[in-house]
Amino acid sequence: MSDVLDADEIAAELPDGWHHDAEADEIARTFEFDSYLEGVGFAAGAGGLAEEAFHHPTMTVEWREVEVRLTTHDAGGVTAKDIDLAERLNGLVE
Numbered sequence: 425m426s427d428v429l430d431a432d433e434i435a436a437e438l439p440d441g442w443h444h445d446a447e448a449d450e451i452a453r454t455f456e457f458d459s460y461l462e463g464v465g466f467a468a469g470a471g472g473l474a475e476e477a478f479h480h481p482t483m484t485v486e487w488r489e490v491e492v493r494l495t496t497h498d499a500g501g502v503t504a505k506d507i508d509l510a511e512r513l514n515g516l517v518e
């Protein structure tokens with residue numbers, strides 16, 4: 425199991441575009457797209473990366489936005505697994 429990161433460690437490691445929701449003890453980002461189908465395509469790609477990592481985010485797909493929220497439930501907070509998957513998800517849109 426990964427160690428839970430403290431707020432300073434999260435701030436230092438947080439990938440571009442992500443924010444730390446301290447109250448929910450997770451990191452989150454809303455990805456914006458030109459169309460609904462682009463967002464759905466991103467969500468499908470994110471699902472593939474999540475399966476590879478065996479680390480599954482909460483995702484909400486709306487009209488042209490996909491909100492992704494990450495926390496490591498079995499560790500009880502944000503860990504390096506969350507930071508790593510966030511970086512990989514950023515790679516889908518770069």
